[in-house]
Structure formats: C-alpha cells, structure tokens
Amino acid sequence: MSKNDEFQLILPCAPNEFGSFIAGLLGKPRETKGRVSGAFDITSKDISNFYHLINQRITQQNRGNLVHLSITVIYDNGTAVTHNNPNDFESHYPISATIPLEVILSFTYLIHFNGSLQPEKQEIDIVLSTNRDRGASHWTHSGVCHYSVKHTDSSWAADIANIIKSHAETLIDVPGPVRQRVNESFETIFRLGVSLIYVAVAIWWGFTAFDAIHAAETFNDALAFVTSSIATLITVGVIYSLSYEYIIHFLMLSKSSFICLVDKDFTSKDKTRIKEGRRWISYAATWAINIICGVVASYLFTKF
Known part of the structure; x- marks a missing residue:
C-alpha cells in the first residue's frame, strides 16, 4: 500500500x-x-x-x-x-x-x-x-x-x-381505561373524596348543633357547646389533611417496575415487593383511622 x-x-x-x-x-x-x-x-x-x-x-x-x-x-x-x-x-x-x-x-x-x-x-x-x-x-x-x-x-x-x-x-x-382515568385524576379524586366526607360530617354536626343550642339552658352552655364543636371540626380537618399528605407524599401506592439484569437485581426486586405489601397495609390502616376518628368525633360531639 x-x-x-x-x-x-x-x-x-x-x-x-x-x-x-x-x-x-x-x-x-x-x-x-x-x-x-x-x-x-x-x-x-x-x-x-x-x-x-x-x-x-x-x-x-x-x-x-x-x-x-x-x-x-x-x-x-x-x-x-x-x-x-x-x-x-x-x-x-x-x-x-x-x-x-x-x-x-x-x-x-x-x-x-x-x-x-x-x-x-x-x-x-x-x-x-x-x-x-x-x-x-x-x-x-x-x-x-x-x-x-x-x-x-x-x-x-x-x-x-x-x-x-x-x-x-x-x-x-398496561392499565385498562378505568385505571388509566384514575391514574390521570387520582389526586383530584382523592382530595374531592376527603372533602366530601369532611363536608358531610360538618353538615351533620351543624344540624345537631342547631338543635343542641336551642336546647341549652343558658347562653354559656350554648357558647361552650359551639366552641367545643368548632375545635372538634378543626381537629378532624387536620387529621384528614395530614392523612392526605401522608398518602400522597410518603406511601405513593404505585406498583413498582423492575429492570433485572443480574441476580442481585432479582433479590432487590423481592425486597421491594415485600415493602410494597406493607405500604398497602399502611394505606388501609390510614383510611380505617380516618373513619374511626370521624365516628369518635361524632360520638363525643353528641355526648358533650
């Protein structure tokens, strides 16, 4: 060359x-x-x-x-x-x-x-x-x-x-059409659901409070009743708000995806799936606590 x-x-x-x-x-x-x-x-x-x-x-x-x-x-x-x-x-x-x-x-x-x-x-x-x-x-x-x-x-x-x-x-x-729709609007749906529950409880308490105020013997009794009711409503609202933030920012109940190229990737996948199962339990417990708090608050309101 x-x-x-x-x-x-x-x-x-x-x-x-x-x-x-x-x-x-x-x-x-x-x-x-x-x-x-x-x-x-x-x-x-x-x-x-x-x-x-x-x-x-x-x-x-x-x-x-x-x-x-x-x-x-x-x-x-x-x-x-x-x-x-x-x-x-x-x-x-x-x-x-x-x-x-x-x-x-x-x-x-x-x-x-x-x-x-x-x-x-x-x-x-x-x-x-x-x-x-x-x-x-x-x-x-x-x-x-x-x-x-x-x-x-x-x-x-x-x-x-x-x-x-x-x-x-x-x-x-690939999620179906219903899951896809929920995926796109999850935060809105969740926030709306929590708000509706809170509003429903507030309205029910409002009617109960109206009857209780009319039945109060003195002005001080009525004022104490209203004050305790407002405090209870604020407490329930804070609980719902904290629950929402906890679910959105900490639980993130998404189904994880995995790229498994070597054996240690499969081991990591198994550990992650165990953690996901625990998160679903936490999610269910959070909703149960919300419902219990609402019931207890309603009971305390009617009693005191």
Missing part, C-alpha cells in the same frame, strides 16, 4: 452521487413518537429482543445497514454503562451494588428505500424507565417505555413504531 493509500474513506455511492448521499444524511428528518405506560418486570433478554425484532424487520424488508448501536444502562448511584452490542450488554455484571433504573437503546441505520437513489439515515431511540419523573407520574405504577423514530419514510417509521409498541405491550402491564 502506498503512502497516499494509507488512509481511505469508502462511501456507498458513486462520486457523481456524493452530493445526494450527504443530503440524505444531513437532511432534516421527521419524527414519530410514542409511549407505553404501566408496571413492568423485564430482563436483559427482553431488552435485547427490541434489537433483534427491529434488525430482523429491516434486514428482511429493506436494504439497510446498522451503522451505530448503543445500549446504555443508568444505575441508581448516578453511573451509566454503554454497550455497543447485545452480547456485551447481556454478559455485563456490575461490580458495585447498583440497581438499574433505566435502559436507553439507540440505533442508526442507513436504509436504501425503493425509489431512493441513495441510502438515508434513520434513527431509533427507545427508553425503558422505572423512574416516575420520566412522565409516568401515575399512582398505580411507575414504569414507562418511550420511543422515537426519526425518519425520511413515514410508512417505514409507522411499521418500526408498531414493532416497538407491540413488544413493549407484551412486557408492560
């Missing part, structure tokens, strides 16, 4: 087609996005299957080449590891005691579509996240799969998006 031939760049096009080839790479693509939300429990094989399904479809139906693949795992300690092929991803075992929170798959293909003179760049991104902050702020689950296809051919992009969505739905416990 001569000195001038030491470094070469081979492009999949003729010299007179170089301009069209570069335009296909740098042209502004369109983008198709989607999301599948729900609780999931996935393994490294489930994640690698996204690659196998997409690559199989492209090699069967298009003249395409995979020019870039990355599988990035983000852990709970803030670190991230990127792999460039599925085998490395599946065989990797982290040394530190970390738990995977998110996996990001990125593909770049050069595809020669029918009717196109040059191959065109297509990009695919898939994010599997257990993180509530990833737009999966639902009270019944925390998992989400985001996908994005940047493309120059709409029918091809729709086909790839459907493959991703179909595979995600086999892995994710």
Whole structure:
C-alpha cells in the first residue's frame, strides 16, 4: 500500500452521487413518537429482543445497514454503562451494588428505500424507565417505555413504531381505561373524596348543633357547646389533611417496575415487593383511622 493509500474513506455511492448521499444524511428528518405506560418486570433478554425484532424487520424488508448501536444502562448511584452490542450488554455484571433504573437503546441505520437513489439515515431511540419523573407520574405504577423514530419514510417509521409498541405491550402491564382515568385524576379524586366526607360530617354536626343550642339552658352552655364543636371540626380537618399528605407524599401506592439484569437485581426486586405489601397495609390502616376518628368525633360531639 502506498503512502497516499494509507488512509481511505469508502462511501456507498458513486462520486457523481456524493452530493445526494450527504443530503440524505444531513437532511432534516421527521419524527414519530410514542409511549407505553404501566408496571413492568423485564430482563436483559427482553431488552435485547427490541434489537433483534427491529434488525430482523429491516434486514428482511429493506436494504439497510446498522451503522451505530448503543445500549446504555443508568444505575441508581448516578453511573451509566454503554454497550455497543447485545452480547456485551447481556454478559455485563456490575461490580458495585447498583440497581438499574433505566435502559436507553439507540440505533442508526442507513436504509436504501425503493425509489431512493441513495441510502438515508434513520434513527431509533427507545427508553425503558422505572423512574416516575420520566412522565409516568401515575399512582398505580411507575414504569414507562418511550420511543422515537426519526425518519425520511413515514410508512417505514409507522411499521418500526408498531414493532416497538407491540413488544413493549407484551412486557408492560398496561392499565385498562378505568385505571388509566384514575391514574390521570387520582389526586383530584382523592382530595374531592376527603372533602366530601369532611363536608358531610360538618353538615351533620351543624344540624345537631342547631338543635343542641336551642336546647341549652343558658347562653354559656350554648357558647361552650359551639366552641367545643368548632375545635372538634378543626381537629378532624387536620387529621384528614395530614392523612392526605401522608398518602400522597410518603406511601405513593404505585406498583413498582423492575429492570433485572443480574441476580442481585432479582433479590432487590423481592425486597421491594415485600415493602410494597406493607405500604398497602399502611394505606388501609390510614383510611380505617380516618373513619374511626370521624365516628369518635361524632360520638363525643353528641355526648358533650
């Protein structure tokens, strides 16, 4: 090899087609996005299957080449590891005691579509996240799969998006329409329910207080009755308010999602599910305490 031939760049096009080839790479693509939300429990094989399904479809139906693949795992300690092929991803075992929170798959293909003179760049991104902050702020689950296809051919992009969505739905416990509606409005529904209970108790007490005041023998007796009633109502209101804050900010009764890549991830999953069972018990106990407080307050009101 001569000195001038030491470094070469081979492009999949003729010299007179170089301009069209570069335009296909740098042209502004369109983008198709989607999301599948729900609780999931996935393994490294489930994640690698996204690659196998997409690559199989492209090699069967298009003249395409995979020019870039990355599988990035983000852990709970803030670190991230990127792999460039599925085998490395599946065989990797982290040394530190970390738990995977998110996996990001990125593909770049050069595809020669029918009717196109040059191959065109297509990009695919898939994010599997257990993180509530990833737009999966639902009270019944925390998992989400985001996908994005940047493309120059709409029918091809729709086909790839459907493959991703179909595979995600086999892995994710997608909530039904009723659960989905509750997910979207949980805080409003919960706050409204608590408020209705409190208002109902207040109205009932109001009628009782009216009769009690008329039956009071002296003004001081009536004033003492009203004062104790107001104090009781305030106490019940504070209890309901604290219960609401406790449930929303501390219990977070969502069904957790898990990315289990190695054996210690499965162990962590089992421990988390035990804690979730205890949270449901705490949730039931909180409602029971609310009801008991309302009954006791009503009893004390009528007696004293």
